[in-house]
Structures are given as structure tokens and as C-alpha cells.
Amino acid sequence: MVRYIETVLVPYTDKVKEELDLPIRQQSIAIFDVFRAHRCQEVLDALSKARIQHVFVPAGCTGELQPMDLSVNGELKAAMKNEFMNWYADMVAEDLKDSSTINKVDLRLSVLKPLHAKWLSKVFHDFEVKERHYLARDTGSSAIHQDRGINIEPHVFELYIDLMCQFKPNEVLNYIKMNEGYRLEQTLQICRKYKLSEATAFLLEKAGDIQGAFGIILQKLQAKLKLFVDVMQGGNTDKDLNVLFLEIDTLAIVIIQLCQRNSGKMDEASREALWFPLLETVMTPQRKLKDIDNKDVLDDFNKLTHHILNSMMGYIALPAILQKIMQDPAYNTGKFGEVRELILGMLETYNYEQTLMKTCKNLLNHDIHVHLKSLTSAAVRGYIPRGDNCNLCNKLFINQNETDSVVVFRCGHSYHLPCLRSVGSVHVMDGEEMWACYLCSHSKRGRIQSTRFHRSLSNPNQAALQQTKEKSKEMTLDSQHIQAIDAVRKAMKTPSRMAILTELSRSDTRSVRGSSGIFHQENFQLRLAPPIAPTNS
Template structure:
């Protein structure tokens, strides 16, 4: 947009005067004209000439303002044809780019001169981050601009010569080239630039940058001698291989040089390290990198691929493969080594498994055939390679030459087994060699058992099972403890029952026997004969199963052997602890089984479990019986009495209803517990007395024997109180209830009186603890015994009644209990009162609702609910009959008193008129209800489920109801206007009116 206010254009005054009433519009057409690309403007003070600037003028304008960055950006937009207003620029793309390129080269040259000159006064020898940042922005712009316009020659000649004069600018230039090279935007550098590029990063001790850049560039522009020296000096194996392959077409020299380094590293290690297979642990990081780089390079060559990317020329592929195979399989080295196959041996010693993987990839190529193509060099066959491997790792691996572990040898045979399965009738191997490998794997020490077993498993997975005598293999593996191998062999032969002992003998996998058996018996892939053998094996090894996991054994037996549960219990009866643990898990699972699951366990089995519990774990019997009320009482009583379990026996007698006998038993135990309780206090009393007599300060013993006695007595007292609570609720005689509670309290009072005379130093502690126990008894006793009776018992307690301090806590506790229960009763009454009031309100509200007695209109027989229901108001009478409002006969005219009431569309009625009409009939129809939307939705689901009657029966029923209805209200009709019944006609569907309730009274 251009501001022309200073021009003061002339305008047509006549046009302005004509348009004054409609706005200040002016006509400037007479003051503007165009000719030959120019615009002429006539102003009050002169004529002005405007024209569009050319693309060069636009760039020069920015340069005059010293905006070189913007000028270069605008020039690049012209070059890419993305700029607007490309005035005076050639239309031909090639010509346009040539013109813009030449112009931009001059601008970039000028910009580089100015930038370097403006920063030349700064000392470049001092580390200056600000100067480095300025040069980085300048160099990046220059380099990217030159590459964008394809001016590489200008960049690496003129621009580089200028930047090389400044050390910082030169370094920034090389750093800017690195990302461009990695992105494949620069694939070659002039030799001089390349030499300085290498020297720069070499001085910075960053040869890795040189390597990653070299393998992406054209080798012909490099100084080969310089690059090779740099690669060997800094172990840049990728760059070295790339330079030899691409620059000198030599694929063997890198292999030979890297092999010599690897052999030197291996020879530097002791023979024990090599023979132990732990060579990796003793090589440093650079040596490991060398070895794996060598394996990778061999893999690329044998696959016909160039390193690190691309492909080997087709005319060189076969020659390269032949050279690599010949070098690797060379029987004698160039340095006259004493060992045979030095190169193959070194690769196998470095990493047997990875080298065999490299050969496995090469074996898939079609070039390795017995009769090679005569047009090229003869490649070795697969059989030759395999025989060379066998010679190095098996035949020559003896005595002093034993440098491979059994695991490494097994890797070889795994490789051979895979190749035999893939290339049948091409590779043949003596089966005795497999037996030799098996002996070595199974006869060594157990320190590497897991590795050896895994190696043998890999061999079997590769198809090596066909190379062994199965029985000999099983015997050797069982002796060596290779149970996973045995499992694999048995599985292949479908001898599933023999797998069970394999799991049981393997400590690390014992827990897997349970899902295995469950899977075999529940799925159909196991033959019936094998399933029966599995069941027999389970019975024979049931003790081992329980030792592993009683819980898992119980799950398995209940899921797969439920009918034979008694058989398993008999097998375990000779080992009481296993018998108890097994049955405990069985009944634990039964108790926690989902609803509807019935294991149908016999009562005799549960009684055997209870007997084992009474014998070995007597403290658990009472809680078990308390939570399992389905047990047979008489049989359990015999067991608890036999093993003298008082609490469990009392519980069973209580369940029989023999409350007094149960209390008598529990009271005897209570007396025993009190005696032990008192004995602990007497021991402490004697100890403190001795301290007093010796003149020593009184100190409680540590540990205090009274603490466990107090806990045990309190625990048993809770059992007694629980029993008294249950018995009191079931005993019909109030005197008996009072008797058992009073006897319990009397026992505590009596013992407290006895101990008062015996305990002089610890009497206060005893009284404090005993008062807490009696207070708890009185609190629970008050629910069944009158407070006056309790107070009388306390006051009649002999010496206790003489001292108020002894009974103060008990009386205070009774009063607190009374206040608590009174408050609780008041709160409960208030809650019940509020609930009753709320329930009454809900009942009254529910009674006001309308509940229809039918699901069709009583007059028209149409459905009141459902998809085919009419969208109309529904009328319900007090009798429960319902009808559509549109189905009612017309209201007599005399009941329509005003205009609002005269609304009568197609037989439908005004609500107020209908109200007055019903009110005047004086009939039995004393209640009318217009259903609301909510009431209709409440009954819709129930009515939709009712079956429809036959149409004829519905029609007759509707007619009958219509006659009854007319008899009720017929007296209010005008005989002249009374319409005929139209019960079965389908009235017009109207939009429902507002839902109302009509309070109609007769």
C-alpha cells in the first residue's frame, strides 16, 4: 500500500457536488493515467511518475540499507521462484536461475568481505564466544546460500580463501560443513579443503567426526596417504575400510590388517582365559569394537554389500566373496603360525555365536554350491566350511589345543543342526560327533550347568534331536540334571507323565508342575492313556507336591481329582504335618470359593482335619469351630474331649444347649488361668522382697513375667465373656443367667481378696489390673443382670465392702455405663421417630398416585403405552379405568359457559367444561385424574410387557365398558345432541395439552 497524500491529486468538482448529500466521494479518474509500465499522477503542484522496481533494484535497495541478510533471502526467493512481483526477471527457469545465481554470487562475495573486515580487528587468538557466534551466523548463511544456488565452486574457492585467513572463521566453516555432509548435501570437497578439514578436527582431537564424514564423501578428492595414516593412528576402522574399498578397490587389506590386530589381542591373553570362554571379559573397549567391526565387515562382504552402505559392484561380488572365504578358511597363516586355520580360530575364539550367525546368513546365499560356476572363482561349498569348523572346534580341540568350552562347541552343533535341516542332503555330519558334544556338555562341573543346558536346548530346537540316540540322551541329561532337556524330549515323544518327575527334581521349576498337570488334564491334546499315567504319577508324588506348595496342591486336587480326595488324604496320613497342611489348604479354598461352587467334601474328611488340628495345633481349634458351624457336634465333641481342649469343648456344649456344663468347663480353666496369673505376681513379689532385704533399690525384673501372664489371662477372659454373652441370650431362665455371671464375678473378687494378703509390694499393681478386669465383667454383666444385684454382690464381698477405694472404680463404671446406655436409648428413639414420620410421608405420597388397572383405553381399545400409543392425554377414574381424552363423548353444550370453555376440536374437550360436566352427573364417577408425564413413564415398562388380547375380544370388552360408562353419566346428556358411541374408531391425534390433575367431586 502506497501513501499518496503528499501528491494532492486533482479530482472532479462537479462529481463531488452531485454526490455531496450522499457522502464525501471524489472522482480522481481524470488525474491518473498509465502508459508503458508507468503510472502518471496529476497533483496540484506537479505531475508524478510511478513505476514498479525490478528484482535487481529491490535487492540493491536492501543492500543500500546494509540489509545483506534480507537481500540474500530475497535473492534466494527469486531463485526458487517463490517471490512475488518478479518484475523484469526471465520467464525461462534456467535463464532465471542463472541470472539470479550470478547476481547473488556478487552479493555473497561482498557480504563476506564486509563481515570479515568488520571483525578483523578482534584478537582471534583469545577465546571469544561472541566472535565465534557472529562468525557462525555469517558462515552458515554464506554456506547454505551457496549450496542453495549450486555455487559449490565459488564456495570452496573464493569464499574459502577469504575465510581461511581468519582462524575462527575457518574453524566455523569446517564445523558448518559437518551437518551438511551428514545430511548428504555435500558429497565431495576439493583436496586442499579436505586436507585442511582433516587437519582441523585432528588438532581438536576429534577424529571420530572425520570418520563419520569420510564414509559419506567421494574418496577421489581425498589424500589417500593422509587418510590411511589417520585411520590407523586413531583406529578409524569404518573410514579405513571405506577408503580401501572405494578408493583402491581393495577388500582384502582391511580384513588382513584388522585380523592381525585381533590375533595380537587374543595372544596377549593367557591360555586359561581363552579356554574358559571368558575372553570378552578380558578385552578392552577398543578391542571389542575391532572384533565386532571385523565380523560386521565379513558379513557385508559375504552378503555382497559395500561397507558401510550400498552394494559391491556386480562384477566384483563373486571375487570379493572368494577372497573373504579364502582368507577366513586359510589353513596356515602368512606368519607361519603353528596352529591350523589361524584366522577361523581367532574369529571363533572371539565370539563363536556371532561368527556362526554371520556364516548362517552367508549359507542362505545360492553361491555356495558343490559345483561352482566355472565363469568365476570357485567358492567353497557348505560342506567344506562345516568340516573346517568341526576340525577347529572338535577334532583339534584336545589337550593343549583345547581352547573352546562345551557351550561354544554346542553353539557350533546348533548351527550345524539348523543348516542340516535347511539344506538336507547337502551337509552330512558324523553322528558320533554329536555324541561327543553330549558327553562334554554333561560331564563337566556343575558351575556352568545352566549355560550348558541352554546350549543343548538350542541344539535340540535347531533340529538336533534327530542326531542323537534318544535313550542315551535322556540318561545323560538325567544324570547331569538337565531336566529341561528331558522335558523337551518327553514332550516330543508325547510321554507327558514322565515330565512330572522332571519338574519335581528341578528346584528352580518345581512350582510349574501344577499348571502343567492342570493343562494336561483339562485340555484335549493329551491321550487318555497318558492322562491316566499323569493321575497315577500325581498320587505317587503327592507328598512332594505338598512340600512344594500345599495351597497349589489343594487347588490342583479340587480341580482335577475331587472324587479321589480321600485317596490323597490316606496317602498323606503317614506324614501328619503334610496331612494337616494339605487339608488346611483344601478347606481354606472351600470356604473362599465363589457362591454356587460346591466341592462336596465329606464330613469325615473335615473331622480328620479337626483331629489333626487338635493334635498338632490345638490353639487353632476354637477359632475354627467358631467360624464353621456346619460341623457335626457329637463327633467333634469326642475329639476335643480326647485332647482336653476346654474352650473348644465348651463351645460345642454351648451349641448343643448344655450351657451349664459348658460354663462349668470354662470356669475350671478360668481358675487355672487365675492361678498362673497370681503365680507371676508372687514371683515378682519374692524378687522385690529379696531386693528390699538386701538393701538394694527396688526394680522390676526385665523381662517382667507379669506381662505375658496378664495378656494370656485377658485373652481367655474375653473367651469367657463371649461365651457368657451367647449363653445369656439363649438361656430362658433368668436365675441361671444371673448365676453364671455372678459366679464369674465372685471368682475374680475372691482371688483379689486372697492376693491382697499375699502381695505387700506389688499389691497396688495387682489391684489396678484386677479392677480393670472386673470393670469389664461388670460392664457386660449389666446387660443381663439388674444393677442392684450387681451392687449387692460387690458390697457383700467381705473385705472389699470395708474399703470404698476397692469398689469405687466398679461403681463409677456402672454409673458411666448407665449414662451411656440412657443417651444411646434417647438417640435411638429420636432416630426411630424421624424414620417413622418419613415413612408415613412417603406412604401418603405414594397413595396419591394414580395406578391404572389396564394397559389399553377402555373406550377405543388403543394402547396407552408403547411405540404405537397415541400422543394424547389420558383420563383415569377412581376405579382405575383409563381412557384417552379424545375418546370421551362430546360435552353437552350447556356446560360450555364462555369462549375459553367452548374450545371443542374434533370431539376433544376443554378441561374446565369436562370438570363441570362430570361434577353435574351425580354418578358413581366421583374421581377423575389426568395422568402426568411422570406417572405415564412409571407404568410404561410394566405395561409394555403385558401380552395383547385377540382383537375381537378387545373390541367386545371395549363396547361393554362403553355401555357401562354411558349408564353412569347418561343422565347428563342432551338427547338431541348425544352422539353415537365411537369406541372402536381411531380419533385424530392431537398434540398433548398441559398435564393437569382435576379435583372432581360428586
């Protein structure tokens, strides 16, 4: 125990103090159970000399207070106990299956010792999987808490991948897919060193070597197909044909997905260099097995071939496939006679898609023609304005000094271009000015949004107040425009009813009317008409 303190506890506490930047004389604490070796005076003196305070867990409370039992040992003991209980239950079940009596389970050390080693290995493997899961979770950077991520050096990832290649080669591919901290070249060398074809192909594809990745997977597929053909021709029943073909089908799907992911980034020749060797690889064993009596195997190969041909059509034109079959000496010898029905089905699908494309093209051309015709008719159609003056400033368009452009809308309203711009009836879309009829747009909205002026302001006080409110919004106008607006105001200004009633209610109307009464103004008129005589029915 003293040696454990000197070689394990003391170096560990010194390391932690250095990491935490604590003084070397900082006291530490160690928790022990009440085992007799922990409580001897020699151990206590060694702990005191190393500045380690000891704390003893009361007897019977280790499972409740001991940190190691609560974190690591407890889970390890529970897992080992579960393995033992499962083994014991299996032994009892075997006895019940063979006979009606239960024999005593052999619990000798010579029997349990190898089982303990097996169980311990399995438990540690489960712990390793959990640890890898937690490591992947903790090393991932968080968008919210970026400071919580753990930075791991690339060589640590590569060392771990090297160990996985030695002891867990089937898990290497999933690991390198889920993690990004390793260096590509070094990891590729490790995978090539241990001949992990799928992981090597993934790294090659990631590095941009599509042909290299394709060649590795295709070589593995050819080996699987050769093994399948040898089993079928040799009549070897030790191998499960379903399992072998499932492996072939899985590899074929992987290589098809590889071709589909990268065909869009290649030219036609590179795409053909991927798809045609794959098709030839799948067709070769079918020619060797065409005389066998196992119809299920042939049907499975036909489905696989059909899947490859359908996948090819998305990236290689069907005429190119047929031309390759008919012109290449490797194909015109009749090797593809077995897929005649598949090719005929592809031709029917091609004809159907071609007819559908032509129909869609005709419909699209018809719609475009109709829209262009309507636009052309609208463009050549003439529009006549409703009046000879601007609907905003009321100035006549026929003016020798007038140089402003005139905008005429389909509704018949017409305006000077500066007038529309002054009232804000213009919108800029994609750098172009889009005009809107001021009267129509504001009548539809039910309110006037002009920031320039309003008509029918007979009260001078109200007009002054309105002008004061709109000074901040008013834009700079030229003198000619301002005179035109004043003329419109004067022409439209009429005495209000309240002013007429006030004038009539005055007592001395003669003196008022003499000079300044509203009745003596030149533009004052009374529009009177006799009442309509009732009709006798």
C-alpha cells in the first residue's frame, strides 16, 4: 500500500497541482474504505508525509459514498453480475431443454475463470463504445458554447484510428465518417496499411480520387462475385448463398451511390468509365451461371442488373448505352443477350419519356405564344387621355414652353412626369421606375396619401395649418409648377356656406355690401333654379 501511495497517488496529485497552478504544499484528500491495510499506521504516515488527508468511508456504506463505486466500479460490478446471471440462466435453460431435471451448475474456478475473462472483455468493449460516444459528443463544437469544445490534436485521432484498424476494423468506416479531426493523407496510409478497402475508398473519394475509390470497391465486388460463382459451380453447401448475395447486393448499392454522387461533376467519358465497367462486372457471372437450375439466383441477378441500368439512365443517355453495346467488340458478341428484355423495357421507358417531354414542350410553347401575343397586342394598342390637362397640376399639355414628359395610363388619366414623381406615384424595382396612376391607386385605397397639396381648402386658416404640417414632406418645386398650383387653388376656391350665412345675418347689410362684401365679388354666383312642379297623375 505504501508503494501504491509513492508510485501512484503522489505523482498524480503533483500533476493535478501543476495543471491547476497550485502550490506544491497544497493539501490533497483521498477517500478509502475501512479495509485494514488502509488504516495501518505505516500507510497513515506515508499519506501525511505526502500532504494527503485521508477520509474513511464507514463500514457498509461503500456503495453509497465511495466515488469510484458510484462512478466506475459500480457500473462494472453491475455489468459483470448481469453477465453471470445471463450465463447461469442459459445453463438452467439447457438442462430443462434436455431433461426434466435440473442439474447443479458447475461453479468451479476452472470453469468460471475463462468465463470471467470473456465477460470482462465484453464489458470493457461496451464501456469503450460509450466512451467513444461521449468523446464524439464533447469534441463537437457548439454554436452557443464554443468554449466547451475539447481540442484534440490530429495525431491523437490517427493513433486511435490505428488502434481501431487493429482491433475493431469493422468500426473504422463509421468513425472516420463521423469525425473530422484527422489528417487525410496520414489516415489514408493507415487504412491502406491494414487493407481496409471501404475506409480507403471513402478517404480517396473525400480527397477527390473518384477513379481510385471506384477501383477499390469494384475489385472487392469482383472478388465477392467470383466467390459466389465458385460456390455455385462447385456445389459447396457450407456457404450460405443468401448471405453471399446479400454482401454482393450491398457492395453494388455502395458503388452505385458512389457513381451517382460524382457523375454530375464529370464529363461524358468519365461517367462511361465508371458505369460500363460496373455493368460488365455484374453481367460476367450471369453468363457463367446461365445453365444452372436455380431460378432464384438468376432472378436476383436480373433485378440487380435492372437496378444498375435504371441508375445509368440518369447520367448516361440511352442511345450511348445501346451504341456501346452494338459497336464495341466486347459487346457485339452476344454477351448481353440475357438482358434483351431489360433493354426493351428501357427503350419503352425512353420512348415514353421522350413523348412526355415533347408534349410538355408543345404546351410550354403554346403558353409562351399566347402570352407574347397578348403582350404584343397591349404594346401596339393606343391610349387616348381623358382630357388635355394634367390630372394633378391642371396645366394644359399643349404648351409651347412645356418640355416635361407626359404619362398616359390605360385608365385614361394623364400626368406630367414631374407631377407623378412629386406625389410619390413611382416605385423603383430592379433599378427601373414603375409608375402608378395616382387617382386610381388612391381611390382604391379609400384615402388620399398625397404629400403635396389638397383641394377644397376654403378656410385660409385650415390651409395654412395644412401647409405647416406638410412642410417637412414637401419636395422642392420649380417656380412654374408653384404658379400652376396657385392658379388651381384660386380657381377652385369658393366661399363656404358658413361665410354666406354670416354675411346675411349682419344687421347693416348695405354698409357691408358697399365695398368688401362677398356678394360684390366678381366670381360670386348664386345658382338658383325653380322647384320642380309636381305632376298630376
